[in-house]
Amino acid sequence: MIGGAALSVANLVEGPNLLTILGMLVGTYGCRAGGYWLFRQIRPTPFIRGMLEYLPGSLFVAYVVPSLLSGGPWQWAAAAATVAVMAVRRNFAWAIAAGTATAWIGWWFR
């Protein structure tokens, strides 16, 4: 019985696939934890700390703006709707819904 269960698990996980997944785990967790681990070791300068103050906004802007630029006017309108609702209501669910609804209307009329 136990041997059969082990065999069926072995059928469900192939060695090479498992190795790739474990490699991805090591790489991803290495990035998640490694940056902060290094930060703990090296006593960062005020300059680095100052940079980290500006990092969160800059990182998301660098992600969002190129995607939007390749998206077209309806996506820009949807982005504007998201920002407007978020700025007024400070509610993620409403902001995301407003943006997606706008994008959906645009998709409808495309």
Add this chain to the structure above:
Amino acid sequence: MTPIGSVVFTRAGVWRGAQQAVPMVAGLAPFGIVAGTLAQAHGLTWLEALLMSALVFAGAGQVLALSYWAHPVTAVFACLVVNLRMLLMGPSLAVWLDRLSGWRVWGSLFFMADHNWALSITDLRSGGRDGGFLLGSGLMLWVAWVCGCAVGFAVGDLIRPSAGHPLYFIALAVFIALLVPLWRGRRDALPWLVAAVVGVVAQRLLPQGAWYIIAGAVAGSLVGVIRDRWGSAERG
């Protein structure tokens, strides 16, 4: 401001984080479904697909790795490159993490994704001093991610929306909404502008991986800190 050193890690903080992450689930779940569908399309078994989502927990990295699945070394490398931005993310939470230890630091970091990182930064800036927030918000996203992948794997192509479908805009809308509370007024204008311009240019030059995100993020933060130091030097 709470005095330095008084960071706590409570169940209430974990719960508050989990609750605040609920709206993000809408952005994550469709993407998780896509990742599950792709895993199935590339011949992974359900156990492998779930293991990947549970252990790696990184959407862009998984989707990219799956597209190179026949070449394991390339797949692992691609996943790593997309996630390099996380090296920069952890240190931003030092105010909390520096005053915690053991699994509270290294376990919470396992659950750090873009969404709950941004929520945590916003909470930290508004005076939040409960490190449990990061873990709780991350756990909520992790559960949604793994469930999304399971659904995607189970139903496969039946519900996979076509490219350009507005459902994919949800993921972008989440990040746009996350930006709003990160805006601290005029001093963010120049760094954000630089991040946008460098991001767009870098994406044209280096479309592979996610180097453009790192380039824009580093350029924007550099400009911010240099401008501040210049300003204080001129006044001083």
